[in-house]
Amino acid sequence: MVDDSPRSAIPSATPDLAPSRGDERARTLLPARQTFILDRLASAGSVSVTAIAGELGVSDMTIRRDLVELEREGRLVRIHGGAVVPDGPAPVIMDSDEPRFEARLRRGADGKAAIAALAAGLIAGHRTVAVDVGTTTYLMARHLREAPHIKVFTNSLRVSGLLDGGLPEVYVAGGRVRADEMSVYGPTAIAQFETLWFDVAVIGASGLTAEGFYDYSFEDADLKRVYLRRSGVRILLCDAAKFQRMSLVEVGKLSDITMLITDAEPPARIAAALAAARVDVRIASPAASA
Structure with missing residues (x-):
């Protein structure tokens, strides 16, 4: 530490x-x-x-x-x-405070853009997609505006606003809004999405270690776990700057996801844990997405 x-x-x-x-x-x-x-x-x-x-x-x-x-x-x-x-x-470094959304959006922008582009291409063929809150999921949503035949379910008001007027059908959970993150949370949101089954869920995280992946917020973590429980394919988007970092809430173990999309090879210990959990690791090249 x-x-x-x-x-x-x-x-x-x-x-x-x-x-x-x-x-x-x-x-x-x-x-x-x-x-x-x-x-x-x-x-x-x-x-x-x-x-x-x-x-x-x-x-x-x-x-x-x-x-x-x-x-x-x-x-x-x-x-x-x-x-x-x-x-x-x-x-492992502990992050105690959640940076503001706009600050996180600027941090590691090239890597996040590459991850977002690769993720959007992988989910384009699915019909029902759960999209988590976060900066990289928000960037991914930009690529979905012209994607036909997709139903997007999200607790992010930023994602729903971005897709407004686009081709996907968008469904937003009902509940209380968490300020800067513009995320919807609470028992109503959980109950609504617990009744659904998604082809694929795309999750964000504040950090990732060999033991699991993390988030700053109890409220947002609750919806992440719903997406993980109710999806056939579970994709985690995590840029390499978040390796060996953790924050307040452990969202899940590496075995809870089926795919990790990142922008650099994980460190040896994390790579070994991902392999043991049979997680499909995809590396997005910032140069390729430019």
Whole structure:
């Protein structure tokens, strides 16, 4: 896990490690910063860009540049949001707060667009499709506007609005609306969709490990599980930046899905777990979707 030790953990003998943000003197302090990073890495096995930047009083960008230089020297291996010791397994990082939809939509945009295009092509021949909330499922829905003979069932008001006026028939669950995500949830929505059977469900996730896949929200996770229970083919869309990340709610195990669509090969431990669960892994190439 990442080390979030308080600022007081910085040795008092190195007060010059914490300059003001307006005057970082980055090059002058570089050796001291990098020594601090390597010490933390040796003791914890991993470091977080945000945590280290906060402790040293410098910007995230400064720490990222340090990590790039240390990686060139073979001293560490960078991962999303931080770094780990070389040749060690990447730690699982816990995401506590859900970023806003628009921020998530911009993050990893090329990879998500490739995943969305591949997913849309795979489900085009199905008649009844359950579409989850999320940024990648939203991007996928753009490809379905001109798809004939498809009935789309969703709890995402963004997806239903995007498909409004298109060829698919769209059915939206009834219930309470969760603000920024524009998702419908609650017992009414669950009861409505529990009576249906879908050819295919397309699910999003906030993170994926060898143990399962995750979401930030209890409410949205409830509908995801309905889709998983009531669908013949269960497709998880998850870009590679979400590997080895988890959040509040475990939605399901890898054995609960039949296919994973991502934009890069999963790490070895996740790949082995996917193979053991007999999950069909499809890699979407951002270059191919451009």
